[in-house]
Amino acid sequence: MSTTPPSTLPVAVVTGAARGIGLAITRWFLDNGYAVALLDWNADELKSTMTRLDQPERTLMHVCDVSQPAQVQACADDVMARFGRVDALINNAGVAIFKPIQDTTFDEWRHVLSVNLDGAFLCTQTFAPLMQQGQGGSVVNIASISGLRASTLRVAYGTSKAALIHLTKQQAVEYGAFGVRVNCIAPGPVDTEMAKQVHTAAIRKDYYDTIPLNRYGLPEEIAAAVGFLCSPGGAYVNGQTLAVDGGFDVMGVGLPTLRKDAAGG
Numbered sequence: 001m002s003t004t005p006p007s008t009l010p011v012a013v014v015t016g017a018a019r020g021i022g023l024a025i026t027r028w029f030l031d032n033g034y035a036v037a038l039l040d041w042n043a044d045e046l047k048s049t050m051t052r053l054d055q056p057e058r059t060l061m062h063v064c065d066v067s068q069p070a071q072v073q074a075c076a077d078d079v080m081a082r083f084g085r086v087d088a089l090i091n092n093a094g095v096a097i098f099k100p101i102q103d104t105t106f107d108e109w110r111h112v113l114s115v116n117l118d119g120a121f122l123c124t125q126t127f128a129p130l131m132q133q134g135q136g137g138s139v140v141n142i143a144s145i146s147g148l149r150a151s152t153l154r155v156a157y158g159t160s161k162a163a164l165i166h167l168t169k170q171q172a173v174e175y176g177a178f179g180v181r182v183n184c185i186a187p188g189p190v191d192t193e194m195a196k197q198v199h200t201a202a203i204r205k206d207y208y209d210t211i212p213l214n215r216y217g218l219p220e221e222i223a224a225a226v227g228f229l230c231s232p233g234g235a236y237v238n239g240q241t242l243a244v245d246g247g248f249d250v251m252g253v254g255l256p257t258l259r260k261d262a263a264g265g
Contacts, residue, residue, distance in 0.1 A: 004084040006134070009058065011083045012230070013037045013075075013127055015066050015119065016093030018045035020192040021142065024219035025090050028227045030055060037079045039064045039093070066093045066119030069126075076126045086130040088230045091120035092142040094160075098153040098198075109156045116160035117167065124171055128180050136179025138230040141168050142222075145188045145245045161186070165241050172239030181238040183229045188245025191216040209256045213246035 012029040016022040017038035026049075029036045035058040040046040043063045050061050060082050062075045079086060095115045097108045120141050131137030146154050147161030168184040175182055189195060189207045195216065199207070208214050225244045228234050243249045 004081055006084040007035055009033060009035045010087040011035045011037065011079070011085050012088040012090065013039065013079060013086055013123075014090045014092060015039045015064070015123060016142075018042055018049045020194060021187065021190060021219045021222050022090075022092040023049060024223040025092060025226050026053070028220075028223040029088070029230075030058060032227060032231075034088070035059070035083055037062060037075070037083070039066065039075055041065050041093070065115075066091075066123055067114040069122055072119075072122045072126050076130065079127075080130065085134050086127050087134065087137045089123060089127045089131075089137070089139045090142065090226060091123055091139065091164075093119050094142065094144075096154075096157045098157070099155075100153060101155045104155055112156035113160045113163075116157070117163050120164055120167060124175075124182070128171075128175050128178075131180045132175075132178045136181075138234070139171065139175070139180060139182040140226050140229050141165075141171075141182070141184045142226075143168075143184050143186045143241065145186050145243060145248055148186055148241070148243060148249050168241065169239050176238045181229075181234075183234070183237055183239065184241040185222060185225055185229070186241050186243045186245065186249070187217060187222050188243065188248040189216045190219055190222060192219060207248075210251055211246040211248045212251055212255065214259075215246065217244060217246060 012034045014022055014026050017026045018040035026036050037060045039062050046061050062078050064071045064075045095112055097112055124139050141164050143164045144161040146158040147165045165184055168182055171182040222244055
């Protein structure tokens with residue numbers, strides 16, 4: 001490992017950083033005085049993002065498949081050689097396959113779990129010891145509301161996110177003893193470019209009907225919650241899952257009717 005003097009800035013590592021929620025999280029860290037290592041499997045998107053961010057002094061890109069141990073270790077070596085420290089790790093990289101259970105192949109099942117679950121395991125196992133070398137740090141795993149409640153066509157995705165929520169608790173218990181806090185964000189529907197492509201008008205209406213705030217979340221709202229968990233304000237929060245979902249997880253039945261009655265319709 002490099003003996004590079006530590007950066008004078010705190011350093012965050014964000015996986016799946018090239019777009020969507022990961023990019024919003026990256027921007028939050030940059031806006032709040034961090035240097036950021038951006039990890040993503042898509043080299044072209046990552047290069048484009050780096051160009052748009054245009055902060056070469058405070059950013060580092062590394063093309064990485066987080067499900068591959070050797071690639072994750074190479075990223076850690078790269079980060080330490082450049083910045084000499086790690087203060088925050090955001091395990092955001094994820095994939096999804098939406099199919100009925102009977103149509104989901106075992107290869108598809110394994111692919112989703114390898115990225116969404118194995119990736120968070122490997123990255124935390126690799127980067128948490130680097131935080132321990134400094135003043136501790138914060139890990140935030142990005143799960144999903146699909147890990148808290150079941151829905152159709154999400155057998156692999158939902159299961160991977162539910163497992164990630166429990167992995168967070170396991171990590172929090174062990175790493176917390178060494179000054180590394182581990183928490184989890186469970187976003188509800190978020191208005192990313194991917195969601196706009198995948199969610200039809202009918203699906204969006206279904207979500208609006210079952211979210212008390214009657215809208216999708218914004219990537220910046222997820223990033224703000226991540227930022228809190230990595231900030232001094234979240235210094236005593238460990239092993240928790242925060243649903244950033246407009247109330248979706250707690251909603252039962254009857255909301256559309258209640259809205260209709262309130263409107264006098």
